[in-house]
Amino acid sequence: MADQTQTFNPPGIASLQPGEATTDRIAWVKVSLTFLPLAAPISDAKVLTGRQKPLTEIAFIFAEIESEQGHRGIGFGYSKRAGGQGMFAHAKELAPALLGEDPNDIGKIFNKLLWAGASMGRSGLTTQAIAPFDIALWDLKAKRAGLPLAKLLGAHRDSVQCYNTSGGYLSMSLDTVLENVDRSRGSGIGGIKIKVGQPDTREDFRRVKAVRDLLGPDFPLMVDANQQWDRLKAQRACRKFEELDLTWIEEPLDAYDFEGHAALAASLDTAVATGEMLTSFGEHAQLIETRGADYVQPDAPRVGGITPFLQIMHLASLRGLKLAPHFAMEIHLHLAAAYPEEPWLEHFEWLEPLFNERLELRGGRMHVPSRPGLGFSLSEQAIAWTAAGEEYGKRR
Incomplete structure (x- = not known):
């Protein structure tokens, strides 16, 4: 996997003073593009009508997030047949915007990321590229609470x-x-x-x-x-x-x-x-x-x-x-x-x-599993299928 570690310091972050309600900050974000191969090509009615090709693999965008206090979350989005590379590209554009944010403020972060890509619209690829981050933040929040989501x-x-x-x-x-x-x-x-x-x-x-x-x-x-x-x-x-x-x-x-x-x-x-x-x-x-x-x-x-x-x-x-x-x-x-x-x-x-x-x-x-958060972690096979990845910020 071709990881590139990048340190990103949003303007003004160093001078921001946490308010009384701010308890943590996002310090590190990793985005990965992984292709899951299917055992055999799959066809539904869209293939029979000639509108789509058989499904042979699924592209996954994984987001991993870590906070200054060491709390971590993982989330994913996916695309079938087409669009995976585009989602990955937009996710990489969005990732730096999470650094310095309080991971508790999930609604605020969602809106921030949505407006970052609003010139392309507020549905379709732009929202799908946000999903891995949003899901990772909910996973982090539930893990910090010690509860299944x-x-x-x-x-x-x-x-x-x-x-x-x-x-x-x-x-x-x-x-x-x-x-x-x-x-x-x-x-x-x-x-x-x-x-x-x-x-x-x-x-x-x-x-x-x-x-x-x-x-x-x-x-x-x-x-x-x-x-x-x-x-x-x-x-x-x-x-x-x-x-x-x-x-x-x-x-x-x-x-x-x-x-x-x-x-x-x-x-x-x-x-x-x-x-x-x-x-x-x-x-x-x-x-x-x-x-x-x-x-x-x-x-x-x-x-x-x-x-x-x-x-x-x-x-x-x-x-x-x-x-x-x-x-x-x-x-x-x-x-x-x-x-x-x-x-x-x-x-x-x-x-x-x-x-x-x-x-x-x-x-x-x-x-429902008793494991905190969503209750899953990436396998060695998922890592082996990863085609590209980038990191932003610094891990603890």
């Missing part, structure tokens, strides 16, 4: 019902999907989601019905069309799927078609889920206020971190909506545990090689 936030439960997605991609044969479903259920998973959105919806229905027949009538089953239907096709497909008693139908329409999702949700008995592609609190507020989803699916690394995620949680709870965060279960387990209504957590084993620790899946639920 869920407990720092105020948990409503110590475990969250958990469903698997990674075994149901369209690039897999139906036989493989059924084998994966059986294996997941045997491992203690609480629900199954498979991908749909093929050109022939009859083939989608055949695959989903085969999974339903395997699972039986009562086991939670979800489908995900990955935004590949128009309004008419979505209406017809969703009505057909209603006979299979699904827990939800995910992303039947373009992620930004809030009105279309709202009309569909109002017309169906089956719940509609969406939100994973939105990249700010403001975009989620539009979705929530138009009643575009029964299950809101924010992604903390995509919306800018835990700070905006908590705003989304509050608004969704206020409007009586359900929560099912997208991906990154290592982060979202803690956030889902703090949601008032019973949520769902998405299970992906893909990220396990990056971390030394494992989450416990038992009885259909993922259990």
Whole structure:
């Protein structure tokens, strides 16, 4: 890894006098770009329509932060297929701005970083590049308190019902999907989601019905069309799927078609889920206020971190909506545990090689670990997969 240590002294920092409430300062920040290879190329409906290429690797941006008092936190963001290098470049622009700040002032720091890149907008890549820092600061805060992040936030439960997605991609044969479903259920998973959105919806229905027949009538089953239907096709497909008693139908329409999702949700008995592609609190507020989803699916690394995620949680709870965060279960387990209504957590084993620790899946639920903070640390494999990194400030 090509680390470059840089000492950065923001103008005026040396002369700043801490106030009575200022208890610590950020002294060191490290940003790393890591590529996680997948065992086999993965395809969903976006690939079948020619809009994206198969997924072969995931880019991760890790942020490590240390304060003058020696408290440390780690966070990450990610990008699939494209954008990882751009996120890393912007994260490096932002990192020096954290030096000298009190790590307790997470909301203030989030706004500072957001405005630093505001000329490019306040969503998309700019917010996603902030996420590793924001998440690391929440991890640091919970570790300093000696609490799992869920407990720092105020948990409503110590475990969250958990469903698997990674075994149901369209690039897999139906036989493989059924084998994966059986294996997941045997491992203690609480629900199954498979991908749909093929050109022939009859083939989608055949695959989903085969999974339903395997699972039986009562086991939670979800489908995900990955935004590949128009309004008419979505209406017809969703009505057909209603006979299979699904827990939800995910992303039947373009992620930004809030009105279309709202009309569909109002017309169906089956719940509609969406939100994973939105990249700010403001975009989620539009979705929530138009009643575009029964299950809101924010992604903390995509919306800018835990700070905006908590705003989304509050608004969704206020409007009586359900929560099912997208991906990154290592982060979202803690956030889902703090949601008032019973949520769902998405299970992906893909990220396990990056971390030394494992989450416990038992009885259909993922259990909040007792480890302080988010409860994970980077593995030797993650370090070996790191392509670039830079450090700012000085470690203790």
